[in-house]
Amino acid sequence: MPQTAAPRPRVLSGIQPDFSLHLGNYLGALRNWARDQDRFENFFCIVDLHALTQHPDPERLRSLTLELAAMYMACGLDPNRCEIFVQSHVPAHTQLCWILETLTPMGWLERMTQFKARSQAQGSERINTGVFAYPVLQAADILLYDADVVPVGEDQRQHIELCRDLANRLNSQRGDVLKVPAALISQVGARVMGLDTPDEKMSKSLAVDRPGHAVLLLDPPDVVRRKVARATTDTEPAVHKPLGAGVANLLEIYAALHEISVDAALEAFEGKSYSILKGAVADAIVDALRPIQARYADLRGDEEGLRRVLAESAARVHLVADATLQRVQKAVGLR
Numbered sequence: 306m307p308q309t310a311a312p313r314p315r316v317l318s319g320i321q322p323d324f325s326l327h328l329g330n331y332l333g334a335l336r337n338w339a340r341d342q343d344r345f346e347n348f349f350c351i352v353d354l355h356a357l358t359q360h361p362d363p364e365r366l367r368s369l370t371l372e373l374a375a376m377y378m379a380c381g382l383d384p385n386r387c388e389i390f391v392q393s394h395v396p397a398h399t400q401l402c403w404i405l406e407t408l409t410p411m412g413w414l415e416r417m418t419q420f421k422a423r424s425q426a427q428g429s430e431r432i433n434t435g436v437f438a439y440p441v442l443q444a445a446d447i448l449l450y451d452a453d454v455v456p457v458g459e460d461q462r463q464h465i466e467l468c469r470d471l472a473n474r475l476n477s478q479r480g481d482v483l484k485v486p487a488a489l490i491s492q493v494g495a496r497v498m499g500l501d502t503p504d505e506k507m508s509k510s511l512a513v514d515r516p517g518h519a520v521l522l523l524d525p526p527d528v529v530r531r532k533v534a535r536a537t538t539d540t541e542p543a544v545h546k547p548l549g550a551g552v553a554n555l556l557e558i559y560a561a562l563h564e565i566s567v568d569a570a571l572e573a574f575e576g577k578s579y580s581i582l583k584g585a586v587a588d589a590i591v592d593a594l595r596p597i598q599a600r601y602a603d604l605r606g607d608e609e610g611l612r613r614v615l616a617e618s619a620a621r622v623h624l625v626a627d628a629t630l631q632r633v634q635k636a637v638g639l640r
């Protein structure tokens with residue numbers, strides 16, 4: 306008898322095309338997305354509307370959008386098994402966002418730690434309301450596709466909670482309209498820390514002014530080696546417990562790249578000098594980046610091909626998103 310395959314759970318995630326991707330993005334996100342792509346029905350978005358809250362130079366935004374699309378694929382996302390699309394190509398994102406905004410109490414958004422950090426840094430006269438509404442647009446991204454799971458870093462947990470709260474709120478008011486998604490916080494490689502400041506998560510924006518902060522996925526081998534060689538360790542001469550944060554981070558990177566446990570990595574380097582550890586970590590990074598960079602060069606070089614992938618995917622996901630939007634519009638009385 307022919308077996309009918311059980312429907313696979315739907316996964317959705319997204320990255321802003323704001324800065325170049327780094328090793329933490331690969332180990333914490335892209336590598337896991339690629340590895341799991343046969344377990345899920347896959348929706349991966351390039352969230353250019355979110356990036357707009359940072360007022361990027363238009364030419365730069367256009368180019369980073371294509372760069373990110375090429376990098377998704379270079380890291381292993383297969384356009385035959387994944388939707389890879391640009392948020393702004395699908396108007397339903399902003400349409401659902403508005404409806405959700407009318408359901409979002411100001412207090413919920415005022416409590417978001419990312420918003421609080423940015424508004425404290427910039428002040429309410431300088432911060433734009435897109436930053437305030439950012440998590441509502443993110444909720445629209447997720448809810449439009451009836452996503453079951455949303456793989457994100459720990460820093461996004463609060464935004465996913467808000468998304469769930471919004472779905473539950475509409476469902477309790479208007480009957481079951483939206484699927485309530487769950488966050489999927491990856492354990493392995495989820496928290497790659499800054500090489501210069503191992504108490505801070507590796508961050509795309511911090512890497513801009515501090516080249517020693519992160520290994521970028523497009524860094525050539527000599528740059529990788531230099532950055533790793535300069536990574537912060539501690540004053541101990543060799544790898545010993547208790548591990549300083551910098552040494553723990555290097556072991557974590559090594560373990561993630563070799564797909565072994567951190568304990569096994571510690572065993573391999575116990576008592577060895579930091580320069581031996583750093584050499585091995587740099588080798589592992591260079592080996593992992595080599596095929597990614599080769600694929601990236603091909604993909605980014607074929608701009609027409611890239612645009613075609615994005616347009617075809619947008620045309621397909623548009624249908625899914627519109628169906629959900631119409632359901633919500635009916636539920637609230639807009640149609």
Ligand code: TRP
Pocket residue numbers: 317318319320321352355442443446447455456457461464
């Ligand atoms: N806010 C997310 C981040 O900065 C990016 C994002 C936008 C996202 N929309 C999303 C992540 C939907 C997951 C699902 O990392």
